[in-house]
Amino acid sequence: MLEGSVQSGTTAGRDGTDRTEAPEVEIISSSTCPFAQRTRMVLATKGIAFSLKEISLDDKPDWFLKLSPYGKVPVLRHGEKVLWESAVINEYLDEVFPAVPMLPQDPFRRALARIWIDFANVRMVPHVYKFMLRQDQEGQEFQRERLTAAVLFMEHSGLRELSGGPFWMGDRPNLVDFTFFPHVQRFVVLSHYRSFVIPPECTRLLAWIDAMHQTPAVQAMRPSNETLIRNWSKYAHNTGTGVTAREMREA
Incomplete structure (x- = not known):
């Protein structure tokens, strides 16, 4: 795991905000992928504690390809649930973690x-x-x-x-x-x-x-x-x- 891994209790993220305890949230990402960057910024803004696993998109492990049907990042694991596609992941996070809403209410x-x-x-x-x-x-x-x-x-x-x-x-x-x-x-x-x-x-x-x-x-x-x-x-x-x-x- 890289920086951003979750510990028990509320933790401080790299942006300095307090993170809501959610040790079951994991983001599988690549450091330079813009689509994964979207979700990482949403997690940081909403203060959701998460663990971060980065992979190389040039050498994708077999376990990752079983999770991501398209072979793309990001992939979100939330407990036993697995989601892919950044736009879908971000709306899911907004619904499940409603603090700091990320879409208009109207x-x-x-x-x-x-x-x-x-x-x-x-x-x-x-x-x-x-x-x-x-x-x-x-x-x-x-x-x-x-x-x-x-x-x-x-x-x-x-x-x-x-x-x-x-x-x-x-x-x-x-x-x-x-x-x-x-x-x-x-x-x-x-x-x-x-x-x-x-x-x-x-x-x-x-x-x-x-x-x-x-x-x-x-x-x-x-x-x-x-x-x-x-x-x-x-x-x-x-x-x-x-x-x-x-x-x-x-x-």
């Missing part, structure tokens, strides 16, 4: 939050990977345009309309923020390998990124830019052999 606002979570997963994140994987100039420029369009939609139809606060839907981060942030954080990789720049008109998005960097959960679970650039070289050169790389090539 049904319409909660539905809007889920729309934006779906947008992140379906309309934004794939373009991050495809932009990195494309080796030809024409393909890269096509993905640059698609990702830029997604970013502008986030700015004008998302952040500017949903919230007057620093985060997506108010004064504190919720599941929408934690769904978007790990991949937006990896724009540093797109900048390094593909010269991608967030359009300057995206003032709300840039302010949101600054606000997210100040949150304890992000600071506790944030890989360095150098680590991200090194780890994502496999996407930049299209040498990645993982499940996500394969899926994005096929999509």
Whole structure:
């Protein structure tokens, strides 16, 4: 087990918050996986005590493949229950551990939050990977345009309309923020390998990124830019052999 393993009683997390005792919660993760980072930030923000087991996605143990039908992280073990897929895991955690709610209470606002979570997963994140994987100039420029369009939609139809606060839907981060942030954080990789720049008109998005960097959960679970650039070289050169790389090539 790595740092964050649970002991009996309330423990302090790496973000300095008190954690609710929940020794049966285990997250199986990879240190640089953005999807796993989502769940780790939710756990930290909600103050849920958990044990952390990290695996190498390049050498997945057999016991892990029996738990994760897709061969992906994160995987959550809660007692005898096993869940995969970060968006599903995060909603489960929010329902089972209701302290520090991570979705709006109003049904319409909660539905809007889920729309934006779906947008992140379906309309934004794939373009991050495809932009990195494309080796030809024409393909890269096509993905640059698609990702830029997604970013502008986030700015004008998302952040500017949903919230007057620093985060997506108010004064504190919720599941929408934690769904978007790990991949937006990896724009540093797109900048390094593909010269991608967030359009300057995206003032709300840039302010949101600054606000997210100040949150304890992000600071506790944030890989360095150098680590991200090194780890994502496999996407930049299209040498990645993982499940996500394969899926994005096929999509």
